Amino acid sequence: MFVDPSEWIERGVREYPDRLFMRTPAGQEWNYADLYDESGLVAVALRDLGVVPGDRVAVRVEKSAQAVLLYVACLRLGAAFVPVNTAYSIAEVEYFLRDSKPRVAVVDPAELATIEALDLVEHVVTMPAEGRGTLMDRAWRSDPELSPDTPPFEAPRDLAPNSLAAIVYTSGTTGRSKGAMLTRENLASNATTLAESWRFSSDDILLHVLPLFHVHGLFAALTTVLASGSSLVLIPKFDVAQVVEYFGDVTVFMGVPTHYTRLLQEAGLNREATGRMRLFVSGSAPLLAETHEEFSRRTGHHILERYGMTETLMNTSNPYWGARVPGSVGPPLPGVEVRVTNPETGAIQSTPDAIGSLEIKGPNVFAGYWQDEEKTRKEFTADGWFKTGDLGKIDSKGYVHIVGRIKDLVISGGYNVYPKEVESELDAVPGVAESAVFGVPHPDFGEAVTAVVVLQPGAQVSESDILNAVRSRLARYKLPKRILLVAELPRNTMGKVQKNVLRATHDSLYVK
Numbered sequence: 001m002f003v004d005p006s007e008w009i010e011r012g013v014r015e016y017p018d019r020l021f022m023r024t025p026a027g028q029e030w031n032y033a034d035l036y037d038e039s040g041l042v043a044v045a046l047r048d049l050g051v052v053p054g055d056r057v058a059v060r061v062e063k064s065a066q067a068v069l070l071y072v073a074c075l076r077l078g079a080a081f082v083p084v085n086t087a088y089s090i091a092e093v094e095y096f097l098r099d100s101k102p103r104v105a106v107v108d109p110a111e112l113a114t115i116e117a118l119d120l121v122e123h124v125v126t127m128p129a130e131g132r133g134t135l136m137d138r139a140w141r142s143d144p145e146l147s148p149d150t151p152p153f154e155a156p157r158d159l160a161p162n163s164l165a166a167i168v169y170t171s172g173t174t175g176r177s178k179g180a181m182l183t184r185e186n187l188a189s190n191a192t193t194l195a196e197s198w199r200f201s202s203d204d205i206l207l208h209v210l211p212l213f214h215v216h217g218l219f220a221a222l223t224t225v226l227a228s229g230s231s232l233v234l235i236p237k238f239d240v241a242q243v244v245e246y247f248g249d250v251t252v253f254m255g256v257p258t259h260y261t262r263l264l265q266e267a268g269l270n271r272e273a274t275g276r277m278r279l280f281v282s283g284s285a286p287l288l289a290e291t292h293e294e295f296s297r298r299t300g301h302h303i304l305e306r307y308g309m310t311e312t313l314m315n316t317s318n319p320y321w322g323a324r325v326p327g328s329v330g331p332p333l334p335g336v337e338v339r340v341t342n343p344e345t346g347a348i349q350s351t352p353d354a355i356g357s358l359e360i361k362g363p364n365v366f367a368g369y370w371q372d373e374e375k376t377r378k379e380f381t382a383d384g385w386f387k388t389g390d391l392g393k394i395d396s397k398g399y400v401h402i403v404g405r406i407k408d409l410v411i412s413g414g415y416n417v418y419p420k421e422v423e424s425e426l427d428a429v430p431g432v433a434e435s436a437v438f439g440v441p442h443p444d445f446g447e448a449v450t451a452v453v454v455l456q457p458g459a460q461v462s463e464s465d466i467l468n469a470v471r472s473r474l475a476r477y478k479l480p481k482r483i484l485l486v487a488e489l490p491r492n493t494m495g496k497v498q499k500n501v502l503r504a505t506h507d508s509l510y511v512k
Contacts, residue, residue: 053078
């Protein structure tokens with residue numbers, strides 16, 4: 001049964017108004033009554049700027065409690081929230097604004113003149129990381145105590161499950177970013193499923209360290225808190241010492257693999273520090289099995305790894321009760337279907353452990369790409385399954401394993417090489433911290449299997465040492481032609497290794 005996200009806010013003020021919703025390190029607190037009142041004021045301010053259900057509200061601001069209130073206001077108003085990464089250049093921002101055509105853009109005050117000069121948005125308002133800004137000034141002026149003639153906010157009652165709730169732009173590693181249209185049902189079904197699957201309750205407090213421009217921080221984290229009526233502590237940025245200190249006050253942590261590797265470098269991370277914690281979740285990039293095992297040894301907690309993407313939100317999850325398998329992202333979530341197909345023929349591969357294209361079906365799957373029917377049509381099968389672009393397999397117990405991206409598949413001398421398989425062997429070599437495997441042009445083999453490796457601090461390991469260590473464990477055609485030692489791997493803001501950057505950097509390694 002569909003429950004609209006705006007009803008979560010109304011349920012909160014009706015059933016548990018005094019329960020904590022959000023707290024900041026500065027000591028500011030909002031209970032569910034405050035959330036209802038203040039998000040309502042922001043919704044009125046947006047409404048007064050002409051925003052109606054379906055209009056887009058582009059948001060490029062630093063993470064703050066005000067930004068959370070803005071997101072909730074958009075949910076209640078029926079506006080489509082369009083988050084924009086603060087790391088993007090103005091040229092990239094111009095593309096997002098031109099493409100999404102928002103009614104309102106909310107930006108940092110320092111960028112007000114620049115965004116206004118683009119002349120692409122009817123209203124540009126400001127929201128600083130600290131202080132109020134022009135949007136919140138408008139909101140507070142609409143407070144009934146100050147403006148008794150201003151009509152109070154009432155959420156529209158005619159918002160359908162397929163109404164647009166957000167447009168989130170993909171990372172754009174193979175061309176221009178595309179806006180994934182997420183509906184109210186997408187958000188509601190996924191948050192409800194995660195709250196139930198991960199056993200969220202009113203006793204839970206989530207430590208929120210993720211950005212608010214990505215589906216992980218917005219929907220897996222924030223929206224699940226709203227759906228479950230739980231609480232959160234909002235940390236502007238990940239600081240390892242601060243995070244470990246907060247583990248004594250919270251019960252749930254959601255992070256990316258980089259967060260966990262940095263936590264393991266903190267001497268204070270141990271069973272005592274994490275004694276109050278109930279759940280650690282990892283996503284947005286693959287978690288090394290070694291990280292999973294070391295974290296378990298240090299803390300006694302087994303990290304729960306899950307699998308999601310911009311277009312589908314969360315698809316699979318290791319179980320709350322049951323085996324959390326390192327290197328696996330678990331079975332499909334309730335209501336979500338996952339299948340493996342032959343990348344060339346599209347034939348369904350039902351044999352356990354058969355590697356192929358992962359396809360998804362369920363209420364979590366997006367409505368399509370904004371203003372791009374051709375791209376949408378190409379990314380869905382004739383029978384309605386979304387092509388994730390990921391290579392994977394499903395084992396005999398129903399657990400999904402991600403092998404890599406289809407575009408990352410290396411075809412060397414006519415043989416298919418799955419980067420994840422080679423990376424797993426490289427990562428197991430003593431002295432290797434992490435690796436990335438990719439293909440670049442080669443005059444004889446078409447593509448050459450190539451690896452970059454980051455060594456553990458102080459490790460004295462050479463390229464030939466690593467090759468010799470994996471030579472007996474990999475078929476000859478899978479062996480990297482070169483292993484390049486680097487200080488770090490290129491990553492995006494969510495910790496994913498950017499193999500497109502590696503391919504571009506080393507494109508002429510074998511071809512002069």
